[in-house]
Structure formats: C-alpha cells, structure tokens
Amino acid sequence: MKIEVKELTHQYPSGDIALSGINTVFEGIEPIAIIGQNGAGKTTFVKHLNGLLRPTCGEILIDGESIKNHTTAFWSRKIGYVFQNPDNQLFLESVKKEFEFGPKQQGVSKEEINERLKVVADLVGLTEKLSIHPFDLNATEKKFCTIGSILMMNPEMIILDEPTCGQDLEGNRRLTRIITALKENNQLCITITHDMKFVVKNFEQIIVMSKGRILKKATKEVIFSSPEILQASSVSPPPITRVGQALALERSVFSQQDFHQEFENKKQATRIYR
Known part of the structure; x- marks a missing residue:
C-alpha cells in the first residue's frame, strides 16, 4: 500500500491552523515513529490517514485513490487506528466480543475469526481474559485490548497513538513484539510516542513534527545527530x-x-x- 500526502492543511473551526502544507509518502513495511512535542500536530496528522479527519486543503491518496472517495469505515479495512485513550474505543461486554466485532463487520468467516483470535489474544497477552469486561481490565490491559481489536481486522497499516503511556517494562516489551510481528506480517506500523528510548529501540525511520509541519523524515541516526532539528522540535535524545x-x-x-x-x-x- 502507498499513501501520498500532498499539501495537507487542516484548520479547526476556531480558525487555528493545525497542519500547514504537509507533504510525505508512506509505503513499505519499515516501522515509522512520529515524534514532536505536544501540539506539534502528530495526532491530527495521522487521523487524516484513514479519514477520521478530512483535509481543509490538499489531498491524501491511498494507492492512487483520494481518501475523499470513501468513508472512514471503508478505509479502516486498510488502515487501523488505535486511540491514545482506550476508553474512547472500547464499548462491548467482553474482550472476546471486542476482538470479534471488527472482522464480523468485514464479513470474515467464523473459522478465520477463531484462528485470528488465538494468535492475537496471545500476542497482546489477553488469552486468559477473553471473558472479562474490558472496563474491568487494568489500564495496560485496556490498551492491549484496543490494539488487539485492530489487529483482528488485519489492516495493511496500523497506527498506534502513544502506546507506551502507562506501560511498565513488560508492556513495552510486548509492544516491541507486536511491532516486530506486524513487520513480519508485511504490515506497516506508524507510532506516535514521546518515549525516545522506545523510539530508538524499535524504529529506524522517524518523522519529526513541529507546529503543524514535518521538519524532517530520516533515519534515527540522522535525526538524533541533527541539533537544529531537535532544538526546533523540542525533542531530546x-x-x-x-x-x-x-x-x-x-x-x-x-x-x-x-x-x-x-x-x-x-x-x-x-x-x-x-
């Protein structure tokens, strides 16, 4: 899958400009981290990639087709988005039902759903919690429940918004396993995070954002060897x-x-x- 972002601008109803003429391309399966301080426009940017937000100006092409041509539900088959706050995503009575909901809407067979369930539940560490109500999980488990529900739909790209928030060491290790598994399954993972130790461990490619713009898209060696980029984005190695x-x-x-x-x-x- 190839995503082309051309002169993307987003203006809020208040008149504030959140994104200013972003141009970039996503393709391949090498995991990408998006970094920058709060207010840089990271979440606003990635919400445009599957139609959760629509451009004020500019366009986004997915395999050559404008994102404007279809609904977010349509694009969610290709691009899955895991919200920063799990409570904004969970709504069913059990972890199992959360996992099954997406693929059922896609028309996936019961047999295939059951096969995916075994793999995904193990990957996110919730095999023994499938009958539990999501809101009875702890904060870390809730996060992995939302990740699992998106993994179950098997999209070509998965966006993780601040997945390390509230995670302990084991949670970060599990996230590493998930990111590795996505690459091995030929799925692109884009992750927003403020955790630079997590970034350098899991990502070779980095996008740095500041004030609604992309300052630099390059390898971690280039990014963390560029004092002017780090200073402009208020990012510390x-x-x-x-x-x-x-x-x-x-x-x-x-x-x-x-x-x-x-x-x-x-x-x-x-x-x-x-």
Missing part, C-alpha cells in the same frame, strides 16, 4: 545518546553495547594519535 554526544563519540549510540564499542574505539584512536 535518549540519555545514553546524549552522553555519547557529550563525549564526542564518532557516531550516535542508542544502546549500552553501542556505547561501549564506540567508547573503546575512541580510546584506541586516542592512543594511536598520541
């Missing part, structure tokens, strides 16, 4: 990356292993030049 930069290591580091290797390289280079 992960702690270990900042330490490496303070020590003037040759390349940006994103893990302890990378740090130790680059630090040793710097020490060896220093000895040689002496």
Whole structure:
C-alpha cells in the first residue's frame, strides 16, 4: 500500500491552523515513529490517514485513490487506528466480543475469526481474559485490548497513538513484539510516542513534527545527530545518546553495547594519535 500526502492543511473551526502544507509518502513495511512535542500536530496528522479527519486543503491518496472517495469505515479495512485513550474505543461486554466485532463487520468467516483470535489474544497477552469486561481490565490491559481489536481486522497499516503511556517494562516489551510481528506480517506500523528510548529501540525511520509541519523524515541516526532539528522540535535524545554526544563519540549510540564499542574505539584512536 502507498499513501501520498500532498499539501495537507487542516484548520479547526476556531480558525487555528493545525497542519500547514504537509507533504510525505508512506509505503513499505519499515516501522515509522512520529515524534514532536505536544501540539506539534502528530495526532491530527495521522487521523487524516484513514479519514477520521478530512483535509481543509490538499489531498491524501491511498494507492492512487483520494481518501475523499470513501468513508472512514471503508478505509479502516486498510488502515487501523488505535486511540491514545482506550476508553474512547472500547464499548462491548467482553474482550472476546471486542476482538470479534471488527472482522464480523468485514464479513470474515467464523473459522478465520477463531484462528485470528488465538494468535492475537496471545500476542497482546489477553488469552486468559477473553471473558472479562474490558472496563474491568487494568489500564495496560485496556490498551492491549484496543490494539488487539485492530489487529483482528488485519489492516495493511496500523497506527498506534502513544502506546507506551502507562506501560511498565513488560508492556513495552510486548509492544516491541507486536511491532516486530506486524513487520513480519508485511504490515506497516506508524507510532506516535514521546518515549525516545522506545523510539530508538524499535524504529529506524522517524518523522519529526513541529507546529503543524514535518521538519524532517530520516533515519534515527540522522535525526538524533541533527541539533537544529531537535532544538526546533523540542525533542531530546535518549540519555545514553546524549552522553555519547557529550563525549564526542564518532557516531550516535542508542544502546549500552553501542556505547561501549564506540567508547573503546575512541580510546584506541586516542592512543594511536598520541
């Protein structure tokens, strides 16, 4: 699937401009993180990708067809969106019914739904909670319930809006497994997050937004080595990356292993030049 965003502008009824002439393309299956401070326009932007919001100006083409040609329900077959607040998405009496609802609306066979249910429930860690009312789940489980309900529809692209909010270490590990599974299943995952440690662990490609515009779309190495981009977006690199930069290591580091290797390289280079 290919999504082309051309001169996308969105103006709220109040007159405030939320997005200002965005141009970009999404295709392939490499996971993408969208970062930037609150108010940058991240959520407003991604809600245009499946028709939850419609452009004030500009256009969005999905495989060459204007998003204006169909309803959000139609595009949800291709692009699934997981809301930041699970309570805005959950509405049925059990986790199982939440999982089954989407594919039933799509006309998926009962046999296929049952097969998907086994895989998805295990992936999101809710196999033992299928009979539970979603509002009896804890906050972390609710988030994974909403993710599971979208995974059940098997869209070509899935958008996760702040999935790490309220997550513990195990929750973040489960999110990593989900993002990996999506790529292995040839599905594109776009994730909005403020957690830079999570970003560098799970995403090679990053979009940086500020004040309704895309400042840069590039690899994590390029993004976190661009002080002007980080300053303009008020984004701070992960702690270990900042330490490496303070020590003037040759390349940006994103893990302890990378740090130790680059630090040793710097020490060896220093000895040689002496």
